[in-house]
Amino acid sequence: MKITTQFDAGSIFVKDLTHPDNIRLALRPDNASEFAQWFYFRLQGAAYTRCTMNFENAAQSAYPEGWEDYQAVASYDRQNWFRVPSRYENGVFTIEHTPLANSIYYAYFEPYSHEQHLNLLGEAQGSGLCQIDDLGSTVQGRDINLLTIGSQAESDLKIWITARQHPGETMAEWFIEGLLMRLLDSQDPTARALLDRATFYIVPNMNPDGAFLGNLRTNAAGANLNREWLEPSVEKSPEVYYVRQKMHEIGVDLFLDIHGDESIPYVFVAGTEGVPNYNTRIEQLQNQFKAAFQAASPDFQDEFGYEKDLPNQANMTLATHYVGNEFKCLAYTLEMPFKDNANLPDDDFGWSGQRSLRLGESILNAILAVSPALRRES
Known part of the structure; x- marks a missing residue:
């Protein structure tokens, strides 16, 4: 052996x-x-x-x-x-x-290799609807790529989606693949309606070094990227530094950060209840988004998840908390299970890459549902 x-x-x-x-x-x-x-x-x-x-x-x-x-x-x-x-x-x-x-x-979970990542970028660009930009390099010199889908008109909503800050959470990039393939389908009415009013800015893999190295949570320098958003550095966390810089250049109206959770056997979201700028408007947007997501996918639920932060008690180093507070916008961390979805168990496959992909497709319905109310506060 x-x-x-x-x-x-x-x-x-x-x-x-x-x-x-x-x-x-x-x-x-x-x-x-x-x-x-x-x-x-x-x-x-x-x-x-x-x-x-x-x-x-x-x-x-x-x-x-x-x-x-x-x-x-x-x-x-x-x-x-x-x-x-x-x-x-x-x-x-x-x-x-x-x-x-x-x-x-x-x-530990269905892998998503660097070759798959590069193939996903190529397929997205080949659609003719996607522009690929290089934001900078990782600690080990890999590319930090941003996919832009939409007209980039000033009047467009700016929708940002990042995935795989924690590289071992490979379901996050499977999710992005599903979202991208539907968004780039010119015959899909939901995608067409969204691209009439929004430009999407997507980072399919925030941590390509950690992914290649077989890390669970950190980049090549040992940084947990989802604890770097307040003070990222080119030396320790260039992945966050360059993406955050681009966000401030473009603006953000909706932010989704895609993850996987090792322990909780459900699909759920975590919002920005504990950040200083949380208000009634964001609360209403959160409720509207969750209702639309539940209608779009039976895999999503809102009963089980993380405890909500008390007012002004959020950890502001997390991406969702930093971005939601800084841009006064709807921001969510989406978590998928490593185990199985206890609401819809599958004995043969459990939660899988394909189920993550389908969830990525379905979230476009929720984004479309809240899009008329998304424009961030000035």
Whole structure:
């Protein structure tokens, strides 16, 4: 048997591979921080052999509660991913699976590779409706790309969507793929109506370094980008620095920041209740957006999620809080599960890349519903 991780986003430590019934593994932390949860590896030479893979340091991971009721994903071809039997007991996360071929991949969630990212950019630009701009470079020199869809007229609403500040939350870029493909469909009436009144500014992957390195939450310098929005720097968090700079140049009327949550098995949003500029207008917009999103997708719900911040108690280093307060606009963090959506469970696939993609398509209905009332306060 052999386990390897020498590919885009690969991540695991192998402690002992002697016995297939006790393969001893350890989660590898982010390259420059202590966050550990993401894994992605290839197992070879174990066809038709019952394998028990024990992640011995799961209790020391970033979110130990994330292993409860969680099932890992696997794929033979890296195209079709499915859930495999998994359990969490006594601080050890265990996958029990009998591969049906000599080569199989296991991961924390369905990966979204850098090649897929580049292909997504190319497909978007090839539509003829999308302009790609380079905002700057990451710590390791990768491109920070902004996709602009719309006429960019001064009168247009400015809608900003960022994804994957936390690189291990790959469902966020699957979501962006679905949103983009629908928005760029010239035969889709919702997309056409939106582009008649709005220009979209989309960053599909805020953290390409961390994504390639197989990090869970940080960039190559060890920065948690979603804690950098008050004082980003070119040295530590250029991804936030350049995107924030462009926002101030263009303006923002609606901001969505797309994420995944390790522990909560639901799709939900978190708003700006605790920021200084929160007011009745934003509250009404939030309620209107959530009602429209629930009507557009049964996967979305508003019962379970994060506790709302008390007035003036928001952490202003978060993207949603900073942008919502700075531009006095509707701003939401959207969270999808690593596990499954408990409201609509799927035993074979759980929450998946395709379900994330479909959710991205459906959110355009919610954006259209609130668009007449979105113009930010001066």
